Amino acid sequence: xxxxxxxxxxxxxxxxxxxxxxxxxxxxxxxxxxxxxxxxxxxxxxxxxxxxxxxxxxxxxxxxxxxxxxxxxxxxxxxxxxxxxxxxxxxxxxxxxxxxxxxxxxxxxxxxxxxxxxxxxxxxxxxxxxxxxxxxxxxxxxxxxxxxxxxxxxxxxxxxxxxxxxxxxxxxxxxxxxxxxxxxxxxxxxxxxxxxxxxxxxxxxxxxxxxxxxxxxxxxxxxxxxxxxxxxxxxxxxxxxxxxxxxxxxxxxxxxxxxxxxxxxxxxxxxxxxxxxxxxxxxxxxxxxxxxxxxxxxxxxxxxxxxxxxxxxxxxxxxx
Amino acid sequence: xxxxxxxxxxxxxxxxxxxxxxxxxxxxxxxxxxxxxxxxxxxxxxxxxxxxxxxxxxxxxxxxxxxxxxxxxxxxxxxxxxxxxxxxxxxxxxxxxxxxxxxxxxxxxxxxxxxxxxxxxxxxxxxxxxxxxxxxxxxxxxxxxxxxxxxxxxxxxxxxxxxxxxxxxxxxxxxxxxxxxxxxxxxxxxxxxxxxxxxxxxxxxxxxxxxxxxxxxxxxxxxxxxxxxxxxxxxxxxxxxxxxxxxxxxxxxxxxxxxxxxxxxxxxxxxxxxxxxxxxxxxxxxxxxxxxxxxxxxxxxx
Numbered sequence: 001x002x003x004x005x006x007x008x009x010x011x012x013x014x015x016x017x018x019x020x021x022x023x024x025x026x027x028x029x030x031x032x033x034x035x036x037x038x039x040x041x042x043x044x045x046x047x048x049x050x051x052x053x054x055x056x057x058x059x060x061x062x063x064x065x066x067x068x069x070x071x072x073x074x075x076x077x078x079x080x081x082x083x084x085x086x087x088x089x090x091x092x093x094x095x096x097x098x099x100x101x102x103x104x105x106x107x108x109x110x111x112x113x114x115x116x117x118x119x120x121x122x123x124x125x126x127x128x129x130x131x132x133x134x135x136x137x138x139x140x141x142x143x144x145x146x147x148x149x150x151x152x153x154x155x156x157x158x159x160x161x162x163x164x165x166x167x168x169x170x171x172x173x174x175x176x177x178x179x180x181x182x183x184x185x186x187x188x189x190x191x192x193x194x195x196x197x198x199x200x201x202x203x204x205x206x207x208x209x210x211x212x213x214x215x216x217x218x219x220x221x222x223x224x225x226x227x228x229x230x231x232x233x234x235x236x237x238x239x240x241x242x243x244x245x246x247x248x249x250x251x252x253x254x255x256x257x258x259x260x261x262x263x264x265x266x267x268x269x270x271x272x273x274x275x276x277x278x279x280x281x282x283x284x285x286x287x288x289x290x291x292x293x294x295x296x297x298x299x300x301x302x303x304x305x306x307x308x309x310x311x312x313x314x315x316x317x318x319x320x
Numbered sequence: 321x322x323x324x325x326x327x328x329x330x331x332x333x334x335x336x337x338x339x340x341x342x343x344x345x346x347x348x349x350x351x352x353x354x355x356x357x358x359x360x361x362x363x364x365x366x367x368x369x370x371x372x373x374x375x376x377x378x379x380x381x382x383x384x385x386x387x388x389x390x391x392x393x394x395x396x397x398x399x400x401x402x403x404x405x406x407x408x409x410x411x412x413x414x415x416x417x418x419x420x421x422x423x424x425x426x427x428x429x430x431x432x433x434x435x436x437x438x439x440x441x442x443x444x445x446x447x448x449x450x451x452x453x454x455x456x457x458x459x460x461x462x463x464x465x466x467x468x469x470x471x472x473x474x475x476x477x478x479x480x481x482x483x484x485x486x487x488x489x490x491x492x493x494x495x496x497x498x499x500x501x502x503x504x505x506x507x508x509x510x511x512x513x514x515x516x517x518x519x520x521x522x523x524x525x526x527x528x529x530x531x532x533x534x535x536x537x538x539x540x541x542x543x544x545x546x547x548x549x550x551x552x553x554x555x556x557x558x559x560x561x562x563x564x565x566x567x568x569x570x571x572x573x574x575x576x577x578x579x580x581x582x583x584x585x586x587x588x589x590x591x592x593x594x595x596x597x598x599x600x601x602x603x604x605x606x607x608x609x610x611x612x613x614x615x616x617x618x619x620x621x622x
Contacts, residue, residue, distance in 0.1 A: 011454070011457070014454075014458075015457070015458050015461055018458055019458075019461075019462070022462075026470055026471075026474070029474050030474050137602075137605075138598075138602065140605070141547065141598065141601040141602045141605050142598055142601070143551040143554065143555055143597060143598075143601070144555075145555055145558050145574070146574060146594045146597060146598060149574065149577050149583065149590070149594065150594070152583065153577075153583055153584070157580070157583065157584040158584075164580065254463075257463055257465075257466075258463065258464065258465040258466075261465055261466070261469075261559070262555065262558075262559070265559060265578070266578070276466060276469075277469075277559065280469060280470070280473050280561075281560075288470060291466070292463065292466050292467065292470060295463040295466050296461070296462060296463050296466075298463075299461050299462070299463045300461045303460075303461050
């Protein structure tokens, strides 16, 4: 177990280095540099050239790269042209919002997936199973952004049950109970929309896993011993079927990253996905590169997490 | 069919050959009414869309007409007009054509790269496989959506071709991984060893002997990928990082719904396109699932 984890982490290191090089090159390819936003257009071009030399923007790329990496490690991600503030501060504000939204989405995903998966696996070929399978079939094909739009249209605009944008009602003081409730209220519709779509694969997986386990010999043994039906399901089948689901946890996180870009855009939720799209449109490239790096590292960590959990659950896949 | 029966000698006993791959596919689709309907629907959509788009004048449709902004459906405009006074129905036809074309193009390109990459990695195995898989792993942990959006934003000469190339560059890994795992199994089989002993070149074995044996898998995967790619393209166009407005895609039409007024009151702009995306993806998935059953004897229905 430890051996595998360490090996797996060793594989991760070159991935992170490669990612940082790619992000750095992307940053270099983007028009404009750290000075474009800081300097007044009236300033004499000679001064800009001097300043450029001083900041080391004319140095060979590997020197600039090592400096940039050193900056990233000390938490210096550069300045945002548009917001005129350090990128790290700007990102931090948004991370908190995105974190809570993702957490709620994950909780809802499992809250929906587990009962549906169990029902449809336990009573397979019943009408409830057919209903759930139908839902997963459509949910599998439906693109997230269309589903989210329809949810916003119905519950946000037509029925008016939920707010249609923002992350909190303006005018509330942070820390109060009302503030927290308002945050939760604003997150509920976006999180639910995303969860209803992302949960589909987990439901499908849980269903087939339960149907598979149901026919195993040890279940027959359990029944032969006289275990009650609920004990067979809760103790024997569920324990064996839930473990693989737990392993998908890390992949689920990486899936959330892509989804959050759509969801935050549609619901006007001020998180990292929205910041990313806005920064691209505003050509605020230091923010864009930092976000790509951050999301990239999160994706790598998510995959790492899943691989390690999977190796715990299923010893066969441990790479030698 | 007479080819089905082989007459063996004196006894005159008949041995029925197991049906050929295509016949199984045909039978499977005929048996699965949903898949059959989906296939007919897809073919009909393609004929309608590619046929009528020849007759439609694209310039006329995407031309902004300020006198007819946001008109509800009427006889002149079957599905009303958008914020630029452009006919939604015409855009729907053109958009479906563009979305389908790019979906097919990206699927074919990712398929070609993925098949070659996976075959080489799986067939040679060992160190080659190891190195190639580490490269693939790296591509797979990139945050796809963000990288594509960044590339779309910074590519200097942005066109439909560059868009599909960008998408391809970050989408070939899934099929490559699949082909590789199958090629790893396939190369252990006797016929590959026999060919090697006969002195057949590796290149020839890979592409004329191993590849045909994986064809059913490739067709199934590519069909399912097509649905996913259409979804991705319309998603990117929805965010504004796919097709430009002058060449509408289905996602472009849906993106007008980001204006709350349009979302709430002008259903005709975005609902038809959304429904069409959903139905297209469902039908392609249905056909793909039927193909999958046909190629996997355990799942076959008949």
